[in-house]
Amino acid sequence: MGTGEFALPAFRAVLASEHQVVAVVTQPDRTGRGHHQHVNVVKELGISGGLPVLQPERVNHPEVLEQLRSFGADLFLVASYGQILKPELLSIPRLGAFNLHGSLLPKYRGAAPVQYAIWAGERTTGVTIFRIEPALDSGPMVGKVETEIGEEETAGELMLRLADLCVPLTLEVLDRLERGIAEFELQDPAGVVLAPKIVREAGQLDFRQSCRRIDCQIRALQPWPKCSAVLRRAGQPPLRCLILLGKSWCGGAASGGSEFRLGELRVVEGRPLVRCGDGWLEVLRVQPEGRKAIDGRSFVNGMADLAGAIFGESPGDS
Numbered sequence: 001m002g003t004g005e006f007a008l009p010a011f012r013a014v015l016a017s018e019h020q021v022v023a024v025v026t027q028p029d030r031t032g033r034g035h036h037q038h039v040n041v042v043k044e045l046g047i048s049g050g051l052p053v054l055q056p057e058r059v060n061h062p063e064v065l066e067q068l069r070s071f072g073a074d075l076f077l078v079a080s081y082g083q084i085l086k087p088e089l090l091s092i093p094r095l096g097a098f099n100l101h102g103s104l105l106p107k108y109r110g111a112a113p114v115q116y117a118i119w120a121g122e123r124t125t126g127v128t129i130f131r132i133e134p135a136l137d138s139g140p141m142v143g144k145v146e147t148e149i150g151e152e153e154t155a156g157e158l159m160l161r162l163a164d165l166c167v168p169l170t171l172e173v174l175d176r177l178e179r180g181i182a183e184f185e186l187q188d189p190a191g192v193v194l195a196p197k198i199v200r201e202a203g204q205l206d207f208r209q210s211c212r213r214i215d216c217q218i219r220a221l222q223p224w225p226k227c228s229a230v231l232r233r234a235g236q237p238p239l240r241c242l243i244l245l246g247k248s249w250c251g252g253a254a255s256g257g258s259e260f261r262l263g264e265l266r267v268v269e270g271r272p273l274v275r276c277g278d279g280w281l282e283v284l285r286v287q288p289e290g291r292k293a294i295d296g297r298s299f300v301n302g303m304a305d306l307a308g309a310i311f312g313e314s315p316g317d318s
Contacts, residue, residue, distance in 0.1 A: 001025040001059075001097075002042050006159055007079035010100060010166040011042060014077065015049055019174055022071045023052045025059065027082050060086045068092050075177065078132065079166070087134055095177055097132040100170065102162045103195070104128060104144060106187040109137035110195035114162065115155045117195075119220035121212060124148050125158070127165050129173050131184070140184035143173040152245070154222040200225045207263040207311060210278045211248040218246055229274075229311040231265065231288075236305060244293055245285035249273050263311040272296045274311050 002011060003026050015021055024046030030038050046053040052071075056064045060083075068076075069092055076097035078085070090097050103113035105128040110116075117125040126146040133139040145165050149158060176182040203225040205214060218227045222244065231239045249268075264275040273280040287293040300306065 001076055001081045002079040003027045003040065003082050004080045005041060006102065006163045006166075007081075007100070008041050008045065009163045010077070010079055010170040011045060013167040013171060014174070015045070017171055017174070019178075021049070021051060022073050023054065023068075025054045025056070025068075025081070028055045028057055059083045060089055065089060065092065075174075077170070077174075085132060090132055090134070098129055098142065098173070098177075099132050099137070099139075100166050101128045101130065101137060102159065104146060105130060105137060105141055106189070106192045108193055108195040111197040113195045114159050115195070115198055115220045116193075118149060118153070118155055118158065119216050120193075121216050122149060125162070127162050127169060129169060130187075138187060140186050142177070142182050142184055143169050145169045152219070152247075154219045156223040198225065203227045205229045205243060205311070207274060208277045211246075211276045211281045214276055214281055215246055215248065218243055229263070231309060231311055233303075233305045233309045234307070240289040241311075242287040242289075242293070243283060243285075244287060246274075246281045246283050249280040249282045261310060265306060265309040265311055267300050267306060270297050270300065272300045 001024075002008075011021075011024075024042060026040055026042045026046070029040060029043075043053055043055065054064065054067060058064065065088060068089065073093050075093045075095040077100070078097055079100040085097060101113060102125070103109075103117055104124070104126045107113075108116050108125075114125070124146055126144055128141050129143040130137070130141045131139040145168075147161070147165060153161075173182065198221065203221050205217065205227050207214070207229075209217075214227075221227050226242045226244065228240055228242050231241055233239075249271075260275045262275055262277065266273050266275075266280075272283045272286075274283060275281075283296045283299070285293055285295055286299045288299070294302075
């Protein structure tokens with residue numbers, strides 16, 4: 001049971017293993033902007049493997065539950081599926097339903113564990129497989145794998161890497177469950193951290209934050225919704241910019257004195273620096289509205305009237 005790229009490597013590995021996949025459940029086909037239909041990679045792999053593919057709008061509907069019972073599955077393997085599984089559904093497989101979750105539980109329960117781990121400045125994260133219970137991501141854990149988070153790694157990049165880490169862990173857990181030797185570990189309620197769904201407004205940068213915090217936010221919110229700020233220059237209309245990559249500035253001084261404004265843009269050695277709560281953030285990659293993404297040096301080279309320029313919010317931003 002899965003939908004996105006995170007589910008694909010484990011699904012492919014189980015198909016190639018000695019275990020038998022009897023059916024695939026994935027989200028209904030969706031149409032995006034311009035009426036283009038999104039490619040459902042899990043659906044395509046299921047069809048290519050000659051498997052029954054179910055795409056119910058409501059997976060807990062009685063008719064769907066009957067279909068699921070008819071497959072006689074020993075367990076359900078779930079990864080980035082996107083629908084809540086109710087108790088009646090969870091009771092169908094003999095061994096239970098197991099979820100591949102992109103964090104080291106009990107930290108970052110919820111829809112966006114990869115994003116929140118980066119945003120919080122974690123140095124490590126991983127994948128946890130647990131038996132699904134009605135409460136959100138709360139079931140007993142049956143396997144974990146840990147990995148370091150790269151200094152410049154975005155959520156999209158980390159998600160794909162975690163998906164690959166799921167492969168050996170999934171096969172190991174399936175083998176243990178089949179042999180009846182799987183060991184379960186209860187989650188510590190005291191360590192629970194929630195990772196709710198990301199909203200578009202989360203991408204608005206607040207330059208009162210530290211450079212490290214802003215850097216983490218920028219990486220956490222890629223590929224969606226990306227972080228943005230509005231550049232204001234004297235005599236020019238506000239310009240919304242996506243800030244795609246940044247790092248704390250460790251070079252020479254950004255000014256001759258101590259006076260500055262939060263969000264102030266200064267150019268040092270041809271590099272754009274923005275004043276944050278505890279220092280200066282070098283903008284390494286930026287995408288002005290209506291233009292292609294460019295590196296920071298090219299951005300300032302092509303921008304006139306930067307004296308007194310400042311990044312900030314604008315009323316009605318979303």
